[in-house]
Amino acid sequence: MADPEASGAPAAKGGRAGQLARSGLRPGWTTGACATAAATAAYTALLGGDFPDPVSVTLPKGQRPSFALAVEERGAGWAMAGVVKDAGDDPDVTHGALVRVTVRPAAPGSGVAFRAGPGVGTVTRPGLPLAVGEPAINPVPRRMIGEHLAAVAAAHGGGGDVEVEVSVDGGAEIARSTWNPRLGIVGGLSILGTTGIVVPYSCSAWIDSIRRGVDVARAAGRTHVAACTGATSETVAVAEYGLAEDALLDMGDFAGAVLKYLRRHPVARLTIAGGFAKLSKLAAGHLDLHSARSRVDTGHLAALARAGGAPEELAETVAGANTALEAVRLCGAAGVPLGDAVARAARGVALGVLREAPVAVDVICIDRAGTVVGRASPARHERTRPGE
Numbered sequence: 249m250a251d252p253e254a255s256g257a258p259a260a261k262g263g264r265a266g267q268l269a270r271s272g273l274r275p276g277w278t279t280g281a282c283a284t285a286a287a288t289a290a291y292t293a294l295l296g297g298d299f300p301d302p303v304s305v306t307l308p309k310g311q312r313p314s315f316a317l318a319v320e321e322r323g324a325g326w327a328m329a330g331v332v333k334d335a336g337d338d339p340d341v342t343h344g345a346l347v348r349v350t351v352r353p354a355a356p357g358s359g360v361a362f363r364a365g366p367g368v369g370t371v372t373r374p375g376l377p378l379a380v381g382e383p384a385i386n387p388v389p390r391r392m393i394g395e396h397l398a399a400v401a402a403a404h405g406g407g408g409d410v411e412v413e414v415s416v417d418g419g420a421e422i423a424r425s426t427w428n429p430r431l432g433i434v435g436g437l438s439i440l441g442t443t444g445i446v447v448p449y450s451c452s453a454w455i456d457s458i459r460r461g462v463d464v465a466r467a468a469g470r471t472h473v474a475a476c477t478g479a480t481s482e483t484v485a486v487a488e489y490g491l492a493e494d495a496l497l498d499m500g501d502f503a504g505a506v507l508k509y510l511r512r513h514p515v516a517r518l519t520i521a522g523g524f525a526k527l528s529k530l531a532a533g534h535l536d537l538h539s540a541r542s543r544v545d546t547g548h549l550a551a552l553a554r555a556g557g558a559p560e561e562l563a564e565t566v567a568g569a570n571t572a573l574e575a576v577r578l579c580g581a582a583g584v585p586l587g588d589a590v591a592r593a594a595r596g597v598a599l600g601v602l603r604e605a606p607v608a609v610d611v612i613c614i615d616r617a618g619t620v621v622g623r624a625s626p627a628r629h630e631r632t633r634p635g636e
Contacts, residue, residue, distance in 0.1 A: 278441025367419020375574025587622025
């Protein structure tokens with residue numbers, strides 16, 4: 249039987265998994281997944297067991313990978329395990345970094361407390377999903393670590409009250425190549441990840457996989473597709489519209505690739521769903537949303553806020569905001585619909601790229617938790633059939 253990939257025919261499988269398979273790129277693991285594995289192993293040893301090696305963890309989407317331990321140590325009242333991050337084929341600056349987690353017992357009833365060890369940053373400015381003064385260990389990795397430590401406690405008779413110190417060898421130096429210094433995260437890296445998996449991006453391979461995703465959707469007769477910047481926005485799009493897997497396009501940072509291909513190979517309706525910061529870049533005219541190639545323009549956000557009724561004092565605060573999410577929160581508290589303004593502007597840019605292609609466009613902006621913070625619906629003249 250002929251290989252459909254080799255023959256140029258669309259692969260049968262669509263969605264995020266199908267795109268990754270077609271790209272030919274090897275996925276890797278986030279620092280959050282590595283820290284979860286190291287914490288699980290360290291707490292098991294702290295409670296008197298052997299260090300599990302390899303150690304298996306359950307990721308948010310249900311995958312259960314195993315991680316080899318690179319280091320393991322324990323002493324009176326502490327245990328430490330470390331995992332080397334494998335970013336797969338992604339050009340990630342943290343590839344090969346050693347993520348260590350040291351676990352110590354804490355006071356009964358105190359729960360899980362997180363500490364930034366050497367190479368992990370501390371938050372010093374507002375606008376991030378963590379409070380000022382907190383270690384830069386993001387909410388999903390915190391939840392993953394907490395859930396796995398609770399399971400270890402249940403299995404080994406522990407109370408689950410622990411101090412978790414996460415460190416990264418050489419993290420302070422690596423962080424200089426990231427956006428952390430500009431975001432006010434000082435001292436090292438952030439521990440990141442919403443799915444536990446690093447989806448690799450080679451520009452040519454990923455753009456080709458986007459095109460094949462459109463081909464799959466069209467071949468399946470889909471009239472509505474969603475181009476999403478990541479897993480969280482994909483979940484929101486499915487919840488909003490009940491789209492099938494083969495109607496989902498993992499756009500990532502390549503908004504231009506989606507729009508230009510749909511201009512030549514249209515579908516009736518396109519939903520663009522993504523994080524507010526990334527879609528604010530699209531709203532400002534950027535078609536490549538990667539942090540290395542485009543930046544959030546808070547001056548543009550301030551102009552949109554003014555147009556939405558923000559007083560000058562608020563607009564100036566938005567212009568000086570640390571992050572895009574800080575800007576949208578400030579405007580939301582003042583009753584200024586900045587999220588909707590960004591969604592409308594992003595939709596306008598998308599329509600400009602699509603030109604005269606018969607594609608109705610709507611945009612959904614979300615925050616890090618998946619809450620919708622902005623929308624723009626298709627204009628009446630774009631609607632291709634009743635109910636759209």
